[in-house]
Amino acid sequence: MSMKGLFKSFFTPEKETRVLEHPRDLQQNDIIKFRFLPQTELSNKQFQISQINTYDYEDRKLTEFQLQGSNDEAIFFTVDETDDVPFLAITRKIQREMVERLFDLDEFANVFDDEGHTRLTRKTEPEALANWTAEQYTQEIYAEVGYFHKGDYRNQEVPEAESEGDCFENYLLIDDSRQFVIEAEVYEGGETDILVSIRRPLTDIDEMWPAEASPK
Secondary structure (H helix, E strand, O other): OOHHHHHHHOOOOOOOOOOOOOHHHOOOOOEEEEOOOOOOOOOOOEEEEEEEEEEEEOOOEEEEEEEEOOOOOEEEEEEEOOOOOOEEEEEEEEOHHHHHHHOOHHHHHHHHOOOOOOEEEOOOOOHHHOOOOOOEEEEEEEEEEEEEEOOOOOOOOOOOOHHHOEEEEEEEEEOOOOOEEEEEEEEOOOOEEEEEEEEEOHHHEEEEEOHHHOOO
């Protein structure tokens, strides 16, 4: 370094590294690591935040963090702060074949037809979903309208025009412990996503690193 460059360096402040203190503050490409958990897909594993998207409902807005780990399966989570005790809702999308292994399909169809009074009993828990499901679920949400928006809207309002987001109806069932959730998102045209979720304390995220300081 020249004497001129050395002199300038004394007066050029170093860029401060972000300090992550809460999962709600995560940004794209940041890294998280989970504690040891019953779910092997998460336990003691690191993930990168690959995408950030937004769910917009009439009474709440949820930021969805998409996680990319060592395999191709995408895992998602939101930080739900609508209750007195915030929690992580950690989610996997499942295909029809897996739904059929979990539940009787005729009973599952009642989720969309029974005005929110459906109770589901699990037939079996496939090994691929070990510790992700419960034996019984009760429906709590029926056809709640929401909009899915690509992108991060934490610091701005979501677009008001309905054409700016993907409209869907949300159907939600939860078990008695309120830790295990089954959801269906039915989009215009009939495309349907089925989701299995677990609700976990925020402390299940053991460590967080900003992208610029991620572990090697």
